[in-house]
Amino acid sequence: MIEQLNPAQRQAVTYPEQHVLVLAGAGSGKTRVLTTRIAWLIQQKGVSPYAFLAVTFTNKAAREMLARIEALLPIDTQGLWVGTFHGLCNRLLRYHHRDAGLPQGFQILDSADQLAAIRRLFKSLNYDESQFTPRDMQHYINSCKEQGLRADACPAQTKIEQHMREFYAQYQQQCEREGVVDFAELLLRAYELLQNNSILRQHYQERFKHLLVDEFQDTNPLQYAWLTLLAGENSSIFAVGDDDQSIYAFRGADVSNMYRFEQDYARDHVIRLEQNYRSSGHILDAANQLIAGNQTRLGKKLWTDAGQGEPISLQVLDTDQLEAQWVLDEIQKLLDAGTAAQEIAVLYRSNAQSRVIEHHLFTAGIPYRVYGGLRFFERQEIKHVLAYLRLLDNPDDDTSWLRVVNFPTRGIGARSLEQLGAQAQEHNSSLYRAVPYMTGRAGSNLAAFVQLLQDMRQAAQQQTLPELLQYVIRQSGLAEHYQKQKEGQERLENLQELVNAAAVFVQEEGLQNFAAGQIPDAPNIDDQGSLAAEIGAAPVTPMSPLGAFLTHASLEAGDTQAERGQQAIQLMTVHAAKGLEFDAVFLTGLEEGIFPHERSLDSLDDIEEERRLMYVAMTRARQKLFLTRAHTRMLHGQRRYYHNSRFIDELPAENMRKLAAQPGGFAAADSANWGQQLGPNMGSWQPKSGRRASAVYGGSLRTQAVTVNGKEFRIGMGVEHPRFGVGTILRVSGSGDDAQAEIQFQQAGKKNLALAIAKLDIIAGT
DNA sequence: CACGCTCTCACTGCT
DNA sequence: TGAGAGCGTG
Numbered sequence: 083m084i085e086q087l088n089p090a091q092r093q094a095v096t097y098p099e100q101h102v103l104v105l106a107g108a109g110s111g112k113t114r115v116l117t118t119r120i121a122w123l124i125q126q127k128g129v130s131p132y133a134f135l136a137v138t139f140t141n142k143a144a145r146e147m148l149a150r151i152e153a154l155l156p157i158d159t160q161g162l163w164v165g166t167f168h169g170l171c172n173r174l175l176r177y178h179h180r181d182a183g184l185p186q187g188f189q190i191l192d193s194a195d196q197l198a199a200i201r202r203l204f205k206s207l208n209y210d211e212s213q214f215t216p217r218d219m220q221h222y223i224n225s226c227k228e229q230g231l232r233a234d235a236c237p238a239q240t241k242i243e244q245h246m247r248e249f250y251a252q253y254q255q256q257c258e259r260e261g262v263v264d265f266a267e268l269l270l271r272a273y274e275l276l277q278n279n280s281i282l283r284q285h286y287q288e289r290f291k292h293l294l295v296d297e298f299q300d301t302n303p304l305q306y307a308w309l310t311l312l313a314g315e316n317s318s319i320f321a322v323g324d325d326d327q328s329i330y331a332f333r334g335a336d337v338s339n340m341y342r343f344e345q346d347y348a349r350d351h352v353i354r355l356e357q358n359y360r361s362s363g364h365i366l367d368a369a370n371q372l373i374a375g376n377q378t379r380l381g382k383k384l385w386t387d388a389g390q391g392e393p394i395s396l397q398v399l400d401t402d403q404l405e406a407q408w409v410l411d412e413i414q415k416l417l418d419a420g421t422a423a424q425e426i427a428v429l430y431r432s433n434a435q436s437r438v439i440e441h442h443l444f445t446a447g448i449p450y451r452v453y454g455g456l457r458f459f460e461r462q463e464i465k466h467v468l469a470y471l472r473l474l475d476n477p478d479d480d481t482s483w484l485r486v487v488n489f490p491t492r493g494i495g496a497r498s499l500e501q502l503g504a505q506a507q508e509h510n511s512s513l514y515r516a517v518p519y520m521t522g523r524a525g526s527n528l529a530a531f532v533q534l535l536q537d538m539r540q541a542a543q544q545q546t547l548p549e550l551l552q553y554v555i556r557q558s559g560l561a562e563h564y565q566k567q568k569e570g571q572e573r574l575e576n577l578q579e580l581v582n583a584a585a586v587f588v589q590e591e592g593l594q595n596f597a598a599g600q601i602p603d604a605p606n607i608d609d610q611g612s613l614a615a616e617i618g619a620a621p622v623t624p625m626s627p628l629g630a631f632l633t634h635a636s637l638e639a640g641d642t643q644a645e646r647g648q649q650a651i652q653l654m655t656v657h658a659a660k661g662l663e664f665d666a667v668f669l670t671g672l673e674e675g676i677f678p679h680e681r682s683l684d685s686l687d688d689i690e691e692e693r694r695l696m697y698v699a700m701t702r703a704r705q706k707l708f709l710t711r712a713h714t715r716m717l718h719g720q721r722r723y724y725h726n727s728r729f730i731d732e733l734p735a736e737n738m739r740k741l742a743a744q745p746g747g748f749a750a751a752d753s754a755n756w757g758q759q760l761g762p763n764m765g766s767w768q769p770k771s772g773r774r775a776s777a778v779y780g781g782s783l784r785t786q787a788v789t790v791n792g793k794e795f796r797i798g799m800g801v802e803h804p805r806f807g808v809g810t811i812l813r814v815s816g817s818g819d820d821a822q823a824e825i826q827f828q829q830a831g832k833k834n835l836a837l838a839i840a841k842l843d844i845i846a847g848t
Numbered sequence: 849c850a851c852g853c854t855c856t857c858a859c860t861g862c863t
Numbered sequence: 864t865g866a867g868a869g870c871g872t873g
Contacts, residue, residue, distance in 0.1 A: 139862060139863080140862060140863080141862090141863085166862085166863065167863075168862090168863045169863085190863090192863075193861090193862095193863085265862090265863045266863090268863080269863095300862090329860075330860085330861080330862085332859080332860065332861085333860085333861065333862075431859070431860080432858095432859045432860065433859080433860085434858080434859090434864090437864090454860095454861080491849075491850095495849070496849095636863085637863065638863085639862090639863080655859085655860060655861090656860080657859090657860045657861070658860085658861085679859055679860080680859095681859070682859090695860080716864075717858090717864085718857085718858065718864065718865095719864035719865080720864085
């Protein structure tokens with residue numbers, strides 16, 4: 083089992099049973115180490131499978147981990163807790179819902195549901211959106227929870243903070259009333275459950291001798307607290323991560339958890355996995371050099387014994403169009419040379435950049451697959467069906483109620499709902515429970531809807547889950563509605579797919595013989611029986627197939643796209659590429675303001691995160707890495723001009739191959755021969771010094787003044803912008819509608835503005 | 849209640 | 864540029 087491991091991997095796998103931090107570089111075999119550690123402890127040390135809790139961030143990672151453990155061990159892996167933070171917390175809360183103060187069938191809100199709930203509360207509290215929007219509020223609530231803060235513990239120094247905190251409290255009340263929990267709540271509740279209930283805490287602390295965490299750099303403070311709370315006196319945490327690949331600070335991840343863990347738990351117990359099995363030497367050397375530019379890191383240097391391979395190619399193009407064309411040409415060559423399409427990836431910093439590339443691939447007839455976008459359980463037609471189903475389980479779920487009470491339309495308009503809302507408020511009840519107070523036409527329409535739900539609930543008692551779904555799709559009128567709709571065909575197919583998904587689900591969970599609403603006995607679910615006996619906890623609460631399916635739908639939104647195996651070029655953001663690898667990688671849009679993104683330019687922390695992102699991007703490539711940038715690209719419907727990304731300058735010359743510039747594009751049209759100008763060592767790639775890269779704007783395109791709409795803009799002139807304030811023109815270029823100026827604003831920093839569009843006032847006398 | 853118009857705004861995205 | 868939300872009209 084451990085014979086084929088390298089020394090560092092072996093050390094990690096066989097480390098004494100105590101807290102360890104494993105710094106696992108990109109492509110160093112971290113999943114293998116994690117899974118082998120579990121298998122080794124079970125097999126060689128006789129540790130019971132019950133003593134393990136292994137936690138990941140994504141369902142995909144959890145599935146992969148389980149599959150690999152099963153491949154390593156001939157024995158039964160039942161009892162092993164492997165899952166996502168949210169999945170495991172959900173499990174805890176289902177088992178101990180009473181202790182956690184939750185209703186038995188609590189529903190889970192996904193981000194969209196949460197936002198809808200917040201919007202609804204905005205309306206019912208008559209909040210205007212001038213101070214903060216529902217989106218701001220959602221972000222605020224989640225980040226409070228991710229720091230373990232309930233509303234009463236949130237700061238209230240300023241008026242705004244007081245308002246937000248008050249709203250947070252109201253939102254929480256609404257969730258309690260409706261019996262729903264959002265994602266962050268799953269974690270916070272589970273944490274509080276263990277915190278407040280010493281019997282449960284001790285039970286789990288004694289049970290889980292080994293806590294293993296994947297992607298530790300992505301944990302947020304609450305996850306860290308949950309994990310360290312769960313670890314008892316005799317438990318050990320095996321934390322695997324890479325601080326250089328921490329790219330999710332924007333959603334609450336805090337790399338300093340790694341530094342803290344090292345200090346507080348694993349001092350002198352840090353293992354570095356630095357041998358890389360993925361990329362060639364040139365790529366690794368360049369990536370190492372780049373990431374060394376970050377101040378804050380634990381430090382690590384990847385190496386390979388597989389040879390230098392090919393240097394990294396860098397190509398500079400005039401426009402985003404030409405960049406896409408160049409990428410297309412190179413892809414064509416790779417395909418001709420026999421590279422499999424799915425082994426070629428085109429990466430970009432943000433999704434908007436995919437369009438041009440897609441267009442070129444599409445025109446050339448090359449199959450491609452864009453990652454990201456709508457996932458299966460997030461589609462509106464799917465969410466509609468799920469809303470009906472949720473109401474069967476929990477009619478007090480107002481979010482679901484409002485979603486489908488009038489969809490398809492059944493004569494219950496905004497007016498009726500307003501009245502219903504008022505009744506609900508008055509009787510302090512859910513909308514569902516307020517229906518009997520309604521009279522007249524609205525009352526009877528609502529009563530009919532309640533009857534519809536009642537019929538469905540009845541069906542749930544007799545039919546299997548797939549049968550119930552089919553029934554709900556028909557009886558709700560959704561099937562008919564989409565049949566009539568012009569573009570409803572695809573939606574109908576998705577609904578059928580949902581029925582199939584339910585059939586697969588009950589099969590896999592062994593629930594196929596149960597009616598949808600029936601609660602099966604739970605003889606073989608884990609050790610909960612013994613737990614109940616042991617600590618006198620509330621009786622175990624298994625879920626009905628319906629409840630289980632709804633939970634599944636919330637916690638696992640489904641893949642964005644089907645199998646990766648298809649013969650298609652892979653297009654995705656750098657974030658989405660984390661954890662993946664390809665023979666050939668095109669990293670596009672390497673311009674200052676694109677990558678690093680303009681929103682990150684003023685903060686060192688943000689720039690360091692962008693640098694890690696660049697590091698992640700580069701280390702996706704096995705053999706060939708192509709970097710590209712364009713002088714100008716269309717963004718937000720405007721042509722904008724960009725400098726070289728600082729990250730290009732930070733790469734060592736000896737690992738790079740400078741490609742000759744491509745002729746053509748607007749350079750030719752503008753009669754400025756950019757082709758020559760961008761020859762080797764000029765615009766394309768320059769060693770170290772060329773940070774300012776003035777060559778980009780140099781030569782015949784350099785202009786002293788331009789006239790737009792009768793106003794003359796000169797270099798050095800003072801201008802005022804309604805948002806950015808007062809600034810000085812550093813540079814002008816182009817003409818007519820394309821005329822651009824780079825302006826140094828006193829407050830807002832340097833901006834490139836299109837003069838025909840920007841509302842600039844010239845400050846007289848400058 | 850549905851449709852179409854205008855306005856605004858824009859990174860990354862798992863659970 | 865173009866998606867999504869808000870608003871007014873038939």
